[in-house]
Amino acid sequence: MAIHIIDRRLNPGGKSLENRQRFLRRAKSLVQGAVKKTSQERDIKDVLEGGEVTIPLDGMHEPRFRREGGTRDMVLPGNKKFIEGDYLQRQGQGSAKDSGPGEGDSEDAFRFVLSRDEFVDLFLDDLELPDLAKRKIAQTESEGVQRAGYTTSGSPANISVSRTVQLALARRIALRRPRKGEMEELEAEIAECTDEETRAGLVAKLEKLKAKSKRIPFIDPIDIRYRRFETVPKPVAQAVMFCLMDVSGSMSEHMKDLAKRFYMLLYVFLKRRYKHVEIVFIRHTDRAEEVDEQTFFYGPASGGTLVSSALQAMSDIVRERFNPADWNIYAAQASDGDNSYSDGELAGMLLTDKILPVCQFFAYLEVGESGGSAFDLSDSSLWTLYERLRNGGAPLSMRKVSERSEIFPVFHDLFQRRETQEKAAP
């Protein structure tokens, strides 16, 4: 009998991907809620990892007619001591009932695993880069080349052989250029021919064909085609993110942790928009330095507080390494708000003249002690300064945060899709 053995292992995987997407789309609000809840409990680093989420089954339930209750009869194996007419004590509140197959709502929560991409997508779903940034993206384009059909003129290096030969063939057929085989056939016929008269006729025919084939060249200059290239604008696909942080003695571990969380979110967010994201860490006391991540968050430092030093450092680095024409520049500054009183003027000037014009986005995050409500206190010196700048029209975003759980809402708030503004802004 015929038998077929088929190896399906090499078939493309992910056959159920579409069903999965449908499921996620349907459960979107539930999953999104779960993702946000999970991400609050987790380290921001792990947010990137995707992983298991639990959603209530309710919205995803597939109902069907089920019977329950009533008198039940069952046949069971493994009788040891019962005889007919015995009574078995019901255990507790009808626990015998619960053990029935297909009954009970044991499935009220539904756990499953999200991939990293799905997780991040859902996590950042309703967020968007602010309008300002989009305008800038449009301006900061560079040019690239791309194939765009054929042309009749060009450099020899760009000759398209296949297209040229193709056109030549078409032309030869159209003009009925005699084929080589045709003439060879004729020559053979002449060689075999004995009758003088036909021979003369054949020779004349051959001559005619030869002349024609000379008149119509194999490849004519008009056949030649060159590959055409076109320059197209390419959006800049790289971004740099500046993390500025005050590390003077007044910043506690808790405050640094808040700042870190914010930076991580921003990083995840940028990473999704841009292929290549660089991070520059600048910490400052009364002088600023560029450091690596470890030092940035955990390295000890102490001193006074001069915000302008960090801004100056950032401006220098931008000038040296990140040409605003090639890079999308984002900056986020975290501080407890202390600044030396005399520094305000200089910081404000640096910000408005050097930093803000090259930045897509500048966020200031004022971190406070856990439990201490930052909003009741009088505004810090830095907050006052930035607020004045913002009221003067500078595109600054600023928020105050004192609890870990506030980080995401604040971030969300900063980048929320604002459709009305989008329309209003030209």
Place this chain on the structure above:
Amino acid sequence: MTETTRRLFEGADWDFHTLQRIHDACEAVATKQLGLDVYPNQIEVITAEQMLDAYSSVGMPLFYKHWSFGKHFAFHEASYRKGLMGLAYEIVINSSPCISYLMEENTATMQTLVIAHAAFGHNHFFKNNYLFKQWTDADGILDYLDFAKNYVAQCEERYGRAEVERTLDAAHALMSHGIDRYPGKKKLDLRAEEKRAGRRRQHEEEVFNDLWRTVPTGPRKSRTVLSIERRRKLLGLPQENLLYFLEKSAPRLAPWQRELLRVVRHIAQYFYPQSQTKVMNEGTATYVHYRIMNALHQQGRISDGNFLEFLHSHTSVVFQPEFDDPRFSGFNPYALGFAMMQDIERIVTNPEAEDREWFPDIAGKGDVMGVLRDVWANYRDESFIGQFLSPKLMRHLRMFHLHDDPEERAGIRVDAIHDERGFRRVRRELARQHDVGFIDANIEVVDVDLSGDRRLILHHHVIKGAQLNETDAKRVLQHLADLWTYDVSLIEVDANDKVLREYVVSPRPIPAAA
């Protein structure tokens, strides 16, 4: 014979030639020794991920797209990753050719077991059992599924995904009540079904719908109100196939929606025999693989070591925990089926006096395979257990019957045990437990209020006081009402026609997109 004494394989590794050899060796035993009659086999080797895929679409190789399959996949995948769930060694599809999926990580012994089990055991059962012959069309199913998949995709393109999803959700909720339980109509021919789909759609757009005949057209109708008898007859009532009824009579469904209901109904019908023959189907397959593996071992084609590996898998498959064992979750169909098949073998070849009294037709008849093939062809779980469960096996499994009446204060009564007085009662009760008609709620459309608000009236005939789960019932009825587009009421009545409970559900407004 050197051919038969050569080992099929050594150790655990296998390749495609090994599979071919295994199949040929199994086939020789199956056809010559056991006299099985099977569809041509198609064996497909798949990965764990593909197995999970198959799980989520009820084991079929191709299926239309729906979110619920995605949900099941996510669920299975999560529990598989955590190691909570092992995957089946195989999945077999009732089609011609009969497709068996083999997991790639099975050892050579396991592949032999699986080929014997699925490609011959299940295959023979599919081809010969009367229920499958009556209700399923093995030749047409794959084509029909292909048609269904494309049709659903087309509908989504034409009428929007949300609309299609709404209809399918509703149809899925009613799937267990979209089955013809009694023959009478002709056997399904799925290929013709697929071809006719287009024509039928066109036809039904024009077809006369009885419901509309009663829509008042003038100031005063001269027509008398239809008598109840006539109305019921016209609508084919009472009707227990809810999907069929909606497809034919729901007043405001679009033709494509009717076609979708039809697709879901056909698929439900296709699986109906499988739900009625779990014990027999698995019993047959297990018995067949046991016979084939033993034969191969006797021929020396499987080494002793590999045979022990087989026995290890086999015994865990047919393991039946006792009722007080934490692992107990009802009767294991493999265990019960296999035990009964072996018991029949014993009765046929080596009966005792008791067996001669209980099974005069088969006791001592001698031709084991003849009797078994006849049983496999002509019974379903309920009748099989009802007729062939022997006292000896009841004693062996120490079966007993519990009667749990919530009214009874004293507790759960032991109604019968495995003794002379109880054999027949235990057997009858176990057979009833395997009667699908008895397990599913008995719900039927009894009337449509044609002279009034076109309310659809259903009855649930409550058996032994088991009413419907309220939340689920409301949701299903909501789906039903959405399809019907008028009010739907479900009345639960007991054996004396006493109304126990009434649900009334109104359809939800159709979203603006529609």
